[in-house]
Amino acid sequence: MIKTKNAARTRLSKFGIKPSLHRLAVMEYLMGNYTHPTVDMIFNSLFPSIPTLSKTTVYNTLKLFEEKRAITTVTIDGKNMRYDADITKHAHFQCRKCGAIHDLRIKDEIPVVVDNPENLLLDDCHVYFRGYCEECGKSYVL
C-alpha cells in the first residue's frame, strides 16, 4: 500500500509533523480506517505488525496529531476518545446502545453563531447526534 503510505506522509508533512515510522503507521491506519477508532483499536491493529509499538506512543502520537490539527477527535459518550482522519466538516452519530459512531452529512456544515457577546475565539465546530442505529433500534421496539 505505497499509495496510502504516501498519503500519510503527505498529511504529516502538511501539518509540520516529523514522519517517524510509528507516526506514519498511526496516520496510515487512520487514513485507511474511517471508523472513529479508539486508542485500543489502533494499538491492537498495529501491534502485530509493529511489535515494538507501545500504547503510550499511540497516545502521544494522537495527541500530537490533534494539536497540529492533522486529525480531529470525537467524544460523545465521554467514555473513550475516538480519532478521525477525516478533517472535512461533517457531523457524527453515536448509538446509545452499541456505541458505534457513524458519519452524517448535514446541510450547513458550520452552524452560524448568532451572537458572541463574550468574544470567544472559535476555531473548531462539531455537530453530533445521539439515538439508535438500525439494528439496536429494532431490539428496542420489541
Next chain:
Amino acid sequence: MIKTKNAARTRLSKFGIKPSLHRLAVMEYLMGNYTHPTVDMIFNSLFPSIPTLSKTTVYNTLKLFEEKRAITTVTIDGKNMRYDADITKHAHFQCRKCGAIHDLRIKDEIPVVVDNPENLLLDDCHVYFRGYCEECGKSYVL
C-alpha cells in the same frame, strides 16, 4: 428560594421522576447554576448543607435525570462530564486552555441531515465549538 424549589419539583414531575430530597436538591442546583458543572462541583456545593449526601448519589441522580431526558449532558474534552438543566436547543463552547464551557446561540438550532442511508434513529443533537475564551486568548497572543 421557594420558587426554584417549585421549579425543580415541577421539572422532576414533568419527566416522571419521584422527588426525593436529594433529587430535588440536585435539580434545584442545576436550575440555579447554568454553569455546566461537573459532578464534583455539584457535590461540593451541596455537601455543606446536605452532609448526608454521597457522591455516588449525585452520580445516580444525574444518570437518572439524563435517562429521563430531564437534563442534558455535555462532554467536549472527554475529561469530566458536564450537566446542563437548560434543555432548550443551544450550542456550547469550551476553551481549550481553561476548560470553561459557555453557551452559544446558533442560527438554525437543529442542523438538517442531508441523507441518512443507514436509517439511524436520531433523537438528540448537540453542537459545540472549541477555541479560546477572551482571557485565555490574550495570553496566547503574548
Next chain:
DNA sequence: TCATAAATTTGTAATGATTACATTTTTATT
C-alpha cells in the same frame, strides 16, 4: 566516522472519573 545533543519511544506507576455492589436507610403499602 564518531561524539554529542535532541528527539522519540518505552514501560511502569500514578491519577482520577466513573461504576459495581452489598449494605443501610428511607418511603410506601397492606
Next chain:
DNA sequence: AATAAAAATGTAATCATTACAAATTTATGA
C-alpha cells in the same frame, strides 16, 4: 406496626489517560 419497594450510602474495583524517568533512535557537526 410489618413488610416490601425504593433510594441512598460507602467502599472497592475499573479503566482510560497521563506522568515520568529511563532507554533508544535520529540528527548534527567536528
